[in-house]
Amino acid sequence: MVDWSGGNDRGAAPKKDAIWAGVNRGGVAEDPVYLRNRQVAETWLTNLLSQERAAGRRVLAGFDFPFGYPAGFARALTGSDNPIDLWHWFEERLADTPTDNNRFELAGQINCAVGHGRGPFWFTPHGKQVEGLPPNKKDYVNPFSEKRQSETLAKGAFTCWQMGGAGAVGGQVFTGLPVLARLRRQFAAAVWPFDELNRDVALVEIWPSLTVGDPPEGMIKDAWQVAEVARQIAALPVDRLARMLDVQASEEGWIFGLGFEEELTAPPLRNDCFALPPGVHWTPVDEALAMLRDRLGPVTPTASVSLGDALDHIAATDIVAKRDNPPLPNTAVDGYGFSGGRAAGAHSLPLIEGRAAAGDAPGAVPDGFAIRVLTGAALPDGVDTVVLQEDVVRDGDSIRFSGPVKQGANTRKAGEDVRASEVIVTAGRRLTAADLALLAATGVSEVTVRKALKVGVLSTGDELVEPGQTANDGQIFDANRPMLLGLIRRFGHEAIDLGRAPDDREALRNRFDAASAEVDVILTSGGASAGDEDHVSALLQEAGAMSLWRIAIKPGRPLALGLWRGVPVFGLPGNPVAAMVCTLVFARPAMGVLAGAGWSEPQGFDVPAAFTKRKKAGRREYLRARMRDGKAEVFASEGSGRISGLSWAEGLVELPEPAAEISPGDMVRFIPYGSFGV
Structure with a gap:
């Protein structure tokens, strides 16, 4: 990771505002490297890339300046939208030595060519005058957007048009792109996000301040930041890195890590992220939910x-x-507009010619006159009050109406909805x-x-066959997979059908390996307990990334949670009723966090019961239920094998952990399926 500089040679002793590089090989950080000028830096980079390639290693090289400009600039200067053509344009024209370069003069030439000498670039050093380059923003005119899309989202990011001053990056772009153009050519490097990243060397744009704060006392900030960015990226699993690089910005470029700040700055999911505290055998529902909420974060690009x-x-x-909504003061009704309110009594005003209708440019109305206005029209200057046309008598070129009329009546203020x-x-x-x-x-x-969260659904078990196939004795049709795929789609995620896996540990391992490269979350049903054929929990345990949560819930209890190659795995019970309840209660809010939507609680309602129930203490229970005549009915059987109850129900009745005796008319909490998003 490289912190670039557009300034002159900084001398032999390490200094701030110079070029610094942070290197991380195989997860091992090296001391930051001080590079006194751009010529030294280019030689060092060339040697580094040559050595790494010769050793058979791939290199991700980050540079802290924009790889592109706001849309339209490349075409205006080169006749092409391809930002790499812009790199070559700068390479051909920049004259650069350790002690001087022509970046300011080049900026002035560009301004004269595309901005009539008034922009888009600005800033000259004190005492320096450059034809076509405004010294500041006083007389500056920009024919392009002030910032790229990524810079509008990265709080504090500077515009690429400022050629100098504290925090400016304009000079770095002018002096950096020619170097990158030569490195790209020499090493056949891929440039992100313009090229497919299938080569030995990839060049990416970074902004260290996006994810790195102030350095430890006594350390140069630039040196600290590149070392930290290198450490953050090196710590990413390959699949997470690939997702962060999955960006579409073919002309302007993009800042690596934008949108993933929390993931880069926070510790990544660890193999023990689902671990329960020592001695915990039964986990209350609320504690299980709190642990999921606190230990997960967004994973989607x-x-x-x-x-x-x-x-x-x-x-x-x-x-x-x-912009404001409404953008200008306007009339809320058809009528006549004038200035000021009117007291009680009869009033008469002369009309000016014409009218104000929606879409018309605002005109002006002299004091003491009125104008015909139509709903939605911007109020002309001199108009701040409108009287309804039904309350007006028009008499030739004048109107008569009776007061009182309050000043501002029947009008909308600019920005009264949104500023x-x-x-x-x-x-x-x-x-x-x-x-x-x-x-x-x-x-x-x-x-x-x-982007949509990709959730893979995998069924396990030799006893399962597909609906429509012939089921032998002892086999059942796979009901869980179509149910879970349907739930995921209703949650708003992308459902990926991973099929069925037999009760074979190696086959399941291969399915997990393939799925981890394709999806963001894996949902399995069956094999989540601790029996001989419970291969899901066994594999996660073998990988050192599994926790078997025995949750105090009915139906349900066993929930295998873990990571497979950095991808969260939810091992649901094999029973369809328990699988659906656990998905609604646990997997749904957890997937919301992973998708970037945050944690959400289902909305429940206290309603009278239409049933009798004696409940033991210890577990939270969920009964299949529906509303009839303002009361909650529950399914006739609580058996978790009765799949028909899921279809019969319109939601769940939630009964808390304490013992209870419920009689008809007692208040219970009903959660409609709609509150779960289904």
Whole structure:
């Protein structure tokens, strides 16, 4: 990982604001490397990449400056949208030595070519004058977006148009891209996110401040940050790294780790992340839920999508309004507009010619005059009050009406609904059609969302056959897989059918290996207890990443939780009723966290019981139930083999752990299936 600099040679002794590199090989961090100027840095990088390739190792090389510019700039300068063409353009024109370079002059030339000498670049050092390059933003005009999409999402990120000053990256881009162009050519390197990452060397864009804070006392910040970024990335499992690199930004580029800050800065899921405290044999439901909530985090990558494609996606970041809604004061009714309120009594006002309708540019109305206005029209200057047309008598070129009329009547103020820069959708919300209306009304056309959580469903057991096949004596049809796949789709995730695995440990191991490269979560049913043929729990135990949670719940109890190659595995009971209840109660909220939507509790309602029940103390029970005549009925049998009760029910009655005797009319908690999202 490299912290770049656009400045001059910094001398032999290590200093801040120089070029620093952090190297991590095989999980082992090396001391940060000080590189006094860009020529020394390019030689060092060339030697490093040559050595690593000769040793048969692959290299992920990160650089802390933008790999692209806001949309449209590459085409304006090179005639092509390909950002690599822009790299070559800079390589051909930048003159660079250890003590000087022409970056400011080159920025001025670009401004004259594409921005009439007033932008998009700005800033010159004190006392330096450059033709076409504004010294500051006073007379600056930018024909392009101020920031790339990634920079608008990375709080504190600087624009690439600023050529100098504290925190600026403009000079680093000018001096860095030519070096990357040569490294890319010499080592046939892949450039993220522009190329497919299937080569020995990959170049990625980083911003250390995204995930690294202040250094320990006495250490240079740049040196500390590159070492920390290298450590964070080296600690990622290969599949997690691949998911973080799964980004679409073919013109502007992207900042590695954006949207994954919590995952990079927090310790990754450990093999013991589901471990129970010593001595715990039965886990209460609330404690089990709390442990899941606290130990999991988002695992899904982010992507920028158009508003039309955003429905049902989860917002990866807070979304802010780009303009007020309404953008201008406007009229809420058809009528006549004028200035100021009117007291009780009769009033008459002359009309000016024309009218104000929705979409018209606001005009002006002299004091003492009125104008015809239609619903939604922006209020002309001099109008702050509207009287309904039904309350007006028009007499030629004047109107008559009776007061009182309150000042501001029948009008809407600019921004009375939403103000520009106000957060209108919070991160973690699954976007609805109503959200899309709000986003569109406030000028938002693209949003950063999380890609759908990929949940693989695997059934285990020699006794299972597919519906439609012939079932021999002792075999049953697989009811769990279609049920679980359906539940996952209703939760809003991508359901991946992993099929059935026999009671063979090696076959199951191979299924797990293949699934871990394809999905974000694995859901199994069966084999989750501790018997001879419970291979799910046995494999997770063998991998050192398993905890068998015996939960104080009915139906249910055994829940095997663990990691397989960094992918969470939920080993559900094989009984369909228990599998469904455990999915709704435990897997659903956990998958919400993994998907980036956060933890959610189902909404329950206290209703009268229409049944009699004597309950023992110790376990939380869930009864299949439905509402009839304002009361909760429960299924005739509590047997966990009665699958028909799942279809009969419309939800669950939840009975807490203490002993209870329930009679008709007593209040119980009913949770409709809809509260679980199904």
